Amino acid sequence: MILLAFIAQAIRIAIPYLLAASGGVITERSGLIGLGLEGYMLGGAFTGALASYYSGSPWIGLLGAVAGGVALALLYAVASIRYRADQVVVGIAVNLLVIGATRFFLRLAFHSSANSPRIPGFGAEQSGTGITALVGNPLVWLGILTVVFVAWLLYRTPFGLRVRAAGEHPAAAISVGVRVNAIRYTAAALSGAFAALGGAYLALDQHQFSAEMTAGRGFIALAATIFGRWDPLRAALACLLFAAAETLQIQLQGAQVIPSQFVEMIPYALTIIALAGVVGRAVPPAALGKVSE
């Protein structure tokens, strides 16, 4: 029973990571750095909360989240591709933009720069840690399906082949007629949509948007993308690993075995170790961060 509760809580923590990391894999495999994931998540959580609040339906909320995430991702993609801006700079700026904008519009819409009022979510109650709440939440299933979908998309479809070509050999891809920029815009939009759904999960689960509620989860998803070596299924495993560590920390909180700050470090430390390549180095897509001519 304890094990079941543990798994339920770990999955609950993992869902936003799974969604955002799926977005991270697809954008980075196309050659666009996924530094904006945190911003897409937070932006999606906000527009999702707004849409859910004004429509009274969490499903409309999901649409609102996707719209917000896609808009932000396209802003990033247009600056990076059309205007050749440095992707690292724009990625960081998008995150700063969203932190400021969500607080600004929170105050405009609800006269508070901290929280929204209660919004409709899936399930009537605060979901708790139970299994029933978990299986009753459609976003949990969406998160799991997204991982499978992105794996299928990337490895089993012509679109996926083009995404990988755009990220590895854009010049070669262009020479055989692949419209690399169009592929990258699409990949960016998908990453914005998935990450935003991850953010919406948080807002709908807590029945509220609160400022900076994503609290660095987009960066954990980016860490999972890299630690999973830009592969959807391995990235998903990384998300589950990170979520399991967090769950362990929460459940051991009373015991004070390991200080929480050290558990917080786990995803980031593992990612650095993977990049430094102690066992089998993580090698990014060859054209990551470079704009094609």
Next chain:
Amino acid sequence: MTTATSEMPAAPPSTRRASIEEAVLPAVVGLLIAAIIGDILILSFGQNPGTVYRLLIEGTWGNAYGLGQVLYKATTLTFTGLAVAMGLRAGLFNIGAESQLAAGGFLAAIVGLALPMGLPSIVTLPVFILAAAIGGGVVGGIPGVLKAKFGAHEVITTIMLNFIVLALLNYLVAAHLRVEDSLHTANIRTGALPRLSNYIGAFHGSAANVVIFVAIATAVAAGWFLFRTRRGFELRAVGLQPDAAEYGGVNVGGVWWKTMALSGAIAGIGGLNFVLGYKHYYEEAFASGAGYLGIAVAIVGRNHPIGVVIASLVFATMSQGGLAVNAVVPKQMVDVLQAVVIIAVAASVPEVRRLLLRSRKAGQ
């Protein structure tokens, strides 16, 4: 990202003017776009843009207290901006200024708590600078070594180290150093740095302190190092063409890790502004985004020490201006505008270069 044209010796005046145009135009474009978006945000709040902008200027450059606060904020940003610019000159993107700043402030605080009470600041300041430089330099040097030895990309490792180092510092403060019911250490009772208000009474109440002179000295030293020394030349050569530099006998890996350590050290010294110039203790999360804004400062300042100083004043004015207008429109408006400036400048740099090149060709 980096342009070396303006530093070529004996550049003809026309080239020099063109490169200044190339450096300044994107910032002008960025500020214009930000002003337009600012208008829209202010109007959406039902306020008059003219009134709000007037409030913003009056609350910053319009009185001595506001100006003091701008100078205080610009001091930290000058350090983080110089840190990022130093890295970019070598082709390295240091996203870790946030945690390097914190680590520098932390180590200086530890040293300050250990020193005997009541030492004069003329004695302690060099010690504090050294401690802060070591704190930031170690945090910056790690990703440099990881890149030089293992090829781990510094963008990701510096971001990841931000989270790791800040968590570690939070742990150390929470578990061992904090004053009960607070997030900060005990007061440092030695080597207090004078505030500017000690010399100019009108600055009374503002946090501006003598670390600003350290910032100016650091900017001058950075310019001298980059453009007047052999090592600075090697650093820029690595930034422009690492393969060619390697071929020309430069140890690229060595330049990488040393530059990252230097960059981290500069950011680390910035920690003195808050820890010893203002509060006299280390506080959790005191960096509060100044490291990330350092990226903006470096980009808008085009990685040149003079540009960095000007850009840090611009961003500090916006940050302080947000507080000045907060009663009328939410101060988060300036967070949005700062981000807009960054995106607009980053997006217009290549565009401006292309357009200037075209108009120059047409003019010949």
